[in-house]
Amino acid sequence: MQNPAAIAVRARKTRMANNIVSYAFLLPWLAFLVVFTLYPLVYGLVMSLFNVTYRVNVFVGLANFTELLGDAMFWNAIAATLNMCAIIIPGTVVLSLWIAWTIHARSRTLKSSAKFIFYLTSVVSQVALAIAWKFMFNPAYGLSATITQALGVPRLDWLGSSSLAIPLVSALVMTFAISQPIILFASALDGIPRDFYEVAQLEGATQGQQFWKVTLPLIRPTMTFVLVTATIGNLQVFVVPYLMTGGGPNYRTTTMLYMIYRNAFEFGRYGYAAAMGIILFAIIGLLVCLQYRLVNTSEQY
Secondary structure, three states: OOOHHHHHHHHHHHHHHHHHHHHHHHHHHHHHHHHHHHHHHHHHHHHOOEEEOOOOEEEOOOHHHHHHHOOHHHHHHHHHHHHHHHHHHHHHHHHHHHHHHHHHOOOHHHHHHHHHHHHHHHHOOHHHHHHHHHHHOOOOOOHHHHHHHHHOOOOOOOOOOOOOHHHHHHHHHHHHHOHHHHHHHHHHHHOOOHHHHHHHHHOOOOHHHHHHHHHHHHOHHHHHHHHHHHHHHHOOOOHHHHHHOOOOOOOOOOOHHHHHHHHHHHOOOHHHHHHHHHHHHHHHHHHHHHHHHHHOOOOOO
16 A cells, blocks of 8 residues: 555645646746736836936936826826717627627528628728728718718818717727627627526516516626726727827817827827826726626626
C-alpha cells in the first residue's frame, strides 16, 4: 500500500504542473493586458499629476483636476456625451431587441440571412459611413437636399443645426452599434425552451405578457451585457463627431474623447488630457456599476 503522504505530494506536483501549463497558455494574453491596458492606465494616472507639454514636464499634483472643475468646455463635453448616450444606448438596446424578436419566429434560412445582413454593419468602416452620411446630409448638394427640394420643403442644415446635429450623429452611431446586440439577443432568444411559452399560453398569457413575464427575465444576463458594453463603447464616441461635425455646431457634438484628443494632439497639453481621461474612466466605471446593480439580479431560472 502506497504512503498517503507520497500520494499527496505526487498529486500536488501534478496540479502544479497543470497550473504551469495553463499559465503558459495565458501568458501571451496577460502580457498583452499588462503592456497595452494596465501600463497605459497607470502611466495616464501618473501623467495627470504633471504639467506635460512639448516643452515642460512639471509635477503639479491635482492642479489639472482643479482646472477641469472650472473648465466650461469640459462640462460642455460631458453634457454632449451624455446627451448622445441618452439617445444611443436606449435606442440600441430597444431597437436591437425588437429586431431580434421580430426575426426570432421566422424560418431558419430567413433568420440566418437577417443576422448576416445586420452583422455587415459592424464590419463596415465607421470612417466610410461618416463620410457618406456627411455627403448625404450636405444642405447644398446632398441626398437630403435633393429630396427636400423635390418635396418643396425648405432645406435643413442638418450638421449646422444645434437641435439636429446630436440626433443625426446618434442615429449614425446606432446603425453599427445594433449589429452585435442583435446577434446576442437572437442567440439568447433561441436558447429559451419552448416549454415556458407553452405553459404561459395554457395559463392564458397574451403575447405581450409572455414577452414581459417570460422573455425579459430569461434574457436578463444578455440584456446586462449589452447595456454595459453599449455604455462603455458609446461614452467613448469619437470618430463620427470628429468626421461629421468637427465637434460643432457651437461645440454641441464635442464629446469627452474628442476633447481629450484635441488637448493632447492639437494643444499639446498631455497632462491635462490625461486628467480628462481619468475622469472619463471614473464616469464609465460608475455608470457601469450602477447599471449592473440595477439590471442584473441573482435570480436563477
